[in-house]
Amino acid sequence: MSARPLRLSTTEPGFEAAFGARLHWSAETDAQVEERVTEILADVARRGDEAVLAYTARFDALQATGMQALELKASELQAAFEALPAVQREALEQAAARVRRYHEAQKRASGESWSWREPDGTLLGQKVTPLDRVGIYVPGGKAAYPSSVLMNAIPAQVAGVGEIIMVVPTPRGERNPLVLAAAHVAGVTRAFCIGGAQAIAALAYGTATVPRVDKITGPGNAYVASAKRRVFGQVGIDMIAGPSEILVLADGSTPPDWVAMDLFSQAEHDELAQSILLCPDAGYIDRVQAEIDRLLPQMPRAAIIASSLNGRGALIHTRSMEEACDISNRIAPEHLEIASADPHRWEPLLRHAGAIFLGAYTSESLGDYCAGPNHVLPTSSTARFSSPLGVYDFQKRSSLIEVSEEGAQTLGRIASVLAHGEGLQAHARAAEMRLKP
Template identity: 85%
Template sequence: MTFVAAPARLSTADAAFEAQFKARLHWSADTDAAIEQRVADILADVQQRGDAAVLEYTARFDGLNVTDMKALELTQAELKAAFDSIPADQRAALEAAAKRVRSYHEAQKKASGESWSYRDEDGTLLGQKVTPLDRVGIYVPGGKAAYPSSVLMNAIPAHVAGVGEIIMVVPTPKGEKNALVLAAAYVAGVTRAFTIGGAQAVAALAYGTATIPAVHKITGPGNAYVAAAKRRVFGTVGIDMIAGPSEILVLADGTTPPDWVAMDLFSQAEHDELAQSILLCPDAAYIDQVQASINRLLNEMPRAEIIAKSLTGRGALIQTRSMEEACEISNRIAPEHLEVSSNDPHRWEPLLKHAGAIFLGAYTSESLGDYCAGPNHVLPTSGTARFSSPLGVYDFQKRSSLIEVSEQGAQALGQIASVLAHGEGLQAHARAAEMRLK
């Protein structure tokens, strides 16, 4: 079967551009009401019945009929055996990727994840104490969607942050365990792992069961049921984000081989039909070349049907008046992945404010960031890069303010606090400060 991809062809010079642009960007995070109700029921059931409910749902949804939760736990020996069983090139690739991801996050911790303090003129100490979370849960998709890279990207920053326990959950429909995922768990330092998934796994992590300890934060991607469950347990535990469909925006000046750009657009479109791939470029002839590359390369791809539906339904090739205007539109989109496909990317990077990750230069394909460049691939989507950041060491830490007021400092601060407390009508606050005045 031959597939055709027809991304929308837009131009900022057209009067109808704004309406067409907004329509192409639109995506709703609202979950189907039936899914929300089913998830609510599962969460409540697991919270009440614990392991028994998890076993029941695992049998129903994943076809794993076991009578004891111990049968659903993966031992460290099994993770090590999985690592030993995979081909040598895969072992080497996992270790090389893990080393780069770990190095990046160690640098991140040093730059933004350390405690600090200072004393002011009167000897008062002020500062911030940074401590790791005690226990976190990472959700890893299983079955057909097996992502060892997600294991590395979620577990390694938690490990670098100093998290005491990292609990991984991964569904294994009909008992099919992905060796590369288990090997990644071994390399990344996962503490315990369970072959459960779906809303029931999120519930077990959030509330705890007799077998699975309750965690303090849950990270990692999943389907609509997992996303709805994470949204509902937020507050009981922390979560990383509610992710939308994958996105890539390529900002091109026309100097990169068009085949490269077409394949980069494919790299996100192949995720699913709702993924979004957009090209911004001031050169109409170059956009024509990229479209020709899309037409020629599409049917070589194993996931051609998904790519075609994604590009036709949500993709866009947009001609801008200039690269400066392309940067402005990019900031409005705030994409998950932003490629600056230019022979002078550092000219444009200062103009780019909102993106999950920025890939500079023609040789920096987004796919390198997904696997092994080093920075985290868990990124904000659907415009949330305007106010959100990539997953990092800081997501697995918390901060406590440090305050030690000296006797001298209490005299000045006490007067200030007294005035403000009386102004708010909180007399006990005022008197607590006043009692320390000489």
């Protein structure tokens, strides 16, 4: 088994075509998936708990006599936490504390209400309020992700959300104790052992047992992504996530085995994950490839890593670090590592990325688990216009306007002119009635 990411150079005549082909990924869902998801959503909207139980038995091989058997009690979450080995308990608590501290700072910076009064007494401002109830989807099945629990639930809790409803598939009834313990640490209000499109439908429409939420966050498979897309409007969603991505900008100063392993860290997620290296030193790229060859046989998920690197990976020789930064901005990656002796020299040139990791010691994996910033990040170039999950995703903003009698004399005349210009006479008259003779 070997992993040979595509070798490219920006000086080659065919670079643009090869580069574009390697980046291409379509967010379109298979037509059969879309059709099946449509059926599931409609069925859950119609039959509620009955449909959720049927799909859970069918897709997760989990037979339950009623929804109460699929709900995880707070005492069960606490028991899972207390039963963990001490080293795991401490790691969860330390990670949660760092994530909470970061999001509390985020709330102070961007999540507070504000207002001002103009000289005539008019008040203008913004009122920030938390959502009442949110649903977080935690993937299950192939792997368990306690870190996803922390990253979705903690910013919601910091924002002041009243209820946090967690859904997590437990195929054949297998409950991951770390996921349950993370729910306890993160302050999840209620948790259900359901997954797939049926879980999204239950959260979006509500059932006799599962409360309807205002927003759904968290990643999932193609069925979950399709369901989230279709229920948007009934509820809010965070994003439609694509495959995991890492882009490493390297100046040749970081040990090449570190960079090879960082490329592996995303490639091991799945075959569609993308790992790219940009570097102006061709010899260094050769050394990274040699480390890929050496380290791959040691990896338990070697087959997935090899498939990802062979199918979507790239090692790109650039003319300079400045050109590497320009290409990075075109890619707008989910995770961007600056593996440089002077990362702060290059960071100002980088405009588009979900998260930027500065310096050789800042591996992307630290951001996934415990650095503090959120690991739910925009993928597939959407970092051009969207941001990491944060406290602001669990809040909404209402404008505050209090016009004084004096202010109404100025604003009323402006509004009257513009309203008449738009042909909306009632708008104009409403403003004019407040004008003094």
